[in-house]
Structure formats: structure tokens, C-alpha cells
Amino acid sequence: MQDEPRAAEILPAIAKFLRETVTTDHSAHTMFQARVAANACDLAAREAQLAPASDAAELDRLVALLGRRGSLAELNAELAARLSDGRMSLETPDLKAHLWATSMAKLAVDQPGYASYRRALKRLKG
Amino acid sequence: MTEASPHPALAEPLAALGRRLFHGPGSHSGGELHGLRRLSGGASQETWAFSFNTPRGPRPLILRRKPNDRQSDLAAGLETEAVLLRLAAEMGARVPPVFYVLAPEDGCGTGFIMDRLEGETIPRKILRDAEFAHAREVLARDCGEALSLIHRIATARLPKTLRAAPGSVRLAELERTYAAINRPNPVFALALRWLAAHHPPDPACLALVHGDFRHGNLMIGPDGLVGVLDWELAHLGDPMEDLGWICVPSWRFGAIEKPVGGFGSRRSLFAAYEAAGGAPVDPFRVRFWEVFGALQWGLMCAGMAEVYRSGTDASVERAMIGRRASEVEIDLLDYIAPLVHEADDAG
Known part of the structure; x- marks a missing residue:
């Protein structure tokens, strides 16, 4: 499950920035914000492309881990609660692989150039 | 700005x-x-x-x-x-x-x-520009020395208003922050659990802790560290907190093989700290504070989603900081659930 704010929440801020700021203010700060907005567009595109499949895979893993059905948000809250109170831990079979797969799916959308992510990709393939 | x-x-x-x-x-x-x-x-x-x-x-x-x-x-x-x-x-x-x-x-x-000191605080320049090539060689040493001196300030001379916040207090704060953000996150939950299990006893004597010793608050020139800035988060605490914070992966800006701010090794940092008169460094204690620091930064990012949504700062930049919490998930998993057991990048 991708973190918040989701692409659908970010896109209106990009549109507002393009309409209201870029057209009137050409300061260095606006140029910086424009690069951030371009990165946000890339993120939104990756989220649209990758999140449906990675969300479906995550849901399957959560159902198997927790032994119950629910939405991604509900099951993630349940998993976090079980980890917080110690009912589940790294000793739980398949938990470590699940956490890695879920975080890697987030990074593939959020920041695929992040050095620790690139290193983990190599390790997971190797 | x-x-x-x-x-x-x-x-x-x-x-x-x-x-x-x-x-x-x-x-x-x-x-x-x-x-x-x-x-x-x-x-x-x-x-x-x-x-x-x-x-x-x-x-x-x-x-x-x-x-x-x-x-x-x-x-x-x-x-x-x-x-x-x-x-x-x-x-x-x-x-x-x-x-x-x-x-x-x-x-x-x-x-x-x-x-006003002359120097640079922008990490990407400090870590990449030729102008700072020599600085990068000596910065881990400079940081160790600076922290050693700061930590040895006689506590009797410190302002009485300084709050005492050793690990036990800081960890309770972090748990409250996680709860207040109200976005259940399995990796963050696991990391909090890890911190509670690996929390070293509070030191018998608390020291002055800078509290935000990292890129952005370090003025750096071609010859190395010029000045330690922004003492806003200073408190009495475990001095190893400062050594851990400067080693958090979020401050390496791509140079992950150099744990100290993307420019140096823990070995150089610790050696300079001890050589300047600091107490012997306990690497396990520093590691606790690295994990603590990573999670602290992760929660700060995660909290931005609410700042964005509430309209307090509805900028694209704010939203994009919110989406950096996932970077910290990978870094936390590297610490507490590593894919490979390597000789560690303790360097």
C-alpha cells in the first residue's frame, strides 16, 4: 500500500502551482518548486503504473499472514498492532519477506533512485 | 528563501x-x-x-x-x-x-x-564538489572532535532551563509521536519494538547533547568543519545520541558506504572522538541511536502527510517529503531485518 498523500491528492497541488505560481513568479525558489513538481508527476505516473499489481500482491500476503480478510488499510493496521504488542515478530514465518516486499514496492514508486533501494534490489535478485 | x-x-x-x-x-x-x-x-x-x-x-x-x-x-x-x-x-x-x-x-x-561564518551547508555540494574534496577526507575526524568537546562541557555550567532527555525520555517521545501520527506502519511498529528491546540503560551522568548534529547544521569549508550551527534541540542526554544521528542513512545522500554524513567512516569518527578526550565509544549504543534517528526522521516525513492535508502547508514540496517515509523503511529493515549478514559497513 502506497504511503500518503497519494498521487490523486498531490496532482491538484501541482495544477494549482502551475496555474498560480509558475505563471506569475519566476524566482529561483519557483524554479526549485518546479523541479519538485516534475518529480511529483513522475511519482504519480509510477504509482498509476505499479501500485495496482503491488497492492494486490500485498493484500494476498497480508491475508495469508493474518488469517483474515479486509482492506489493505485494515490489514496493515492489524499487522502493525500485532507487531507493536509482540503477537508477531521477525520470528513469524514469512514476515520479514513480506515487509521487504512491501517497502520495496513503495520505493519503486516513491524514489527508485534511492541508494539503499538499489542495493536491496541487487541483493534480492542475487 | x-x-x-x-x-x-x-x-x-x-x-x-x-x-x-x-x-x-x-x-x-x-x-x-x-x-x-x-x-x-x-x-x-x-x-x-x-x-x-x-x-x-x-x-x-x-x-x-x-x-x-x-x-x-x-x-x-x-x-x-x-x-x-x-x-x-x-x-x-x-x-x-x-x-x-x-x-x-x-x-x-x-x-x-x-x-557569519564562510562556508557551505548544502549536502550535495559538500559531498560532490571538487572544492570540498579535502574537507571530505577530514570531516569525520572534525565531527568526532567537535562532539567530544561539546560533550565535555561541565554540566554544572549549563543553563538550568535545559531539559533532561536521555534515551528513556526520547524513546517515550518517539512512541507518542508514532501514536499521534495515527498511520499504522508495520515497519515503524517493528522498529519501535526493536528500540524498546535494545534500549541501553540511561548513562549515569548526562551530557550536553547538540540534538541535531547533521548536514544542514554543519557549516563546512574547503578545509573541513567551520562551525556547528542550530542548537535549538540541545538537551541533557546520552552523548551517543549525537554520534548516532550523524550516521543515520538519511544524511548520506547516496553515499551509503560512508556512514558518517556520506563522507566518512564510523572508525574515524569514534577514533577522533576518543582522541579529543571523549569517553570510549560503545558502538552498540551508537547503533541504537542510529535506528532511533532513522525512525525519528521517518516519523517526521510521515507526519508531513497530515501537514499537507490539513492545508497548513499544501505545497507539492511538503507532499513529496511525506512520500520519503518509505526510504526510512528500507533503512530500518537494513538495520533490524537485514537481507544479508555482512561484516557491517562499520568501516
């Missing part, structure tokens, strides 16, 4: 202060205010750059001030910061010299004026 001058509400009392400080009897000029500009826009604290004309030429200065009495519960307070800077300078640590502490009758708010 630079705001346009003039700023009459500050410029007038500040100019008057300059005249009082430099316009001695018999001199016809001196102390004129030049180039006043705002450097950063915190909600309760402001940083301004300017110069006063002196008989020896313009003196570049920085004003850190609070225009009114608002203050976060965790901030040390500017008067306290000024005292800490002076104590650190007495120890020989590289810090900006405090030039003047504001008095109420100056009409400039509360705060202090310090000399």
Missing part, C-alpha cells in the same frame, strides 16, 4: 543598535546597517543576515531572534543557545562566535547576534 528588503520593523531598531555598539565618542560614522535579509522562515524563530560597518570594515553577522514569546516545548530557547555557543567556544569547539545577546530595550525581540 530570501525575502525582499527593507524590513522597517526590524531594520530601524537594529540600525540603532549598530550605532550604539560601534559609534564611539569622537567617531563620525560606524555601525551602519547593511544588507539585511531574512534567511529562513521558521514560524517562531527567524534567522537574518546583515552587516554592521566597523572601523575595520563591514562585519558580516547573523541574527537569530524570536519576534515574540512563542516557543516550542522542545526548543532550548535562544538565550540558552547563546550560552551554549559561548561554552562550546570556550572548549575550543568550532562554533560561530556570539557577538551580542539582545536586551529588551533593543526592541529587536529576544535572541542573539553571532558572526
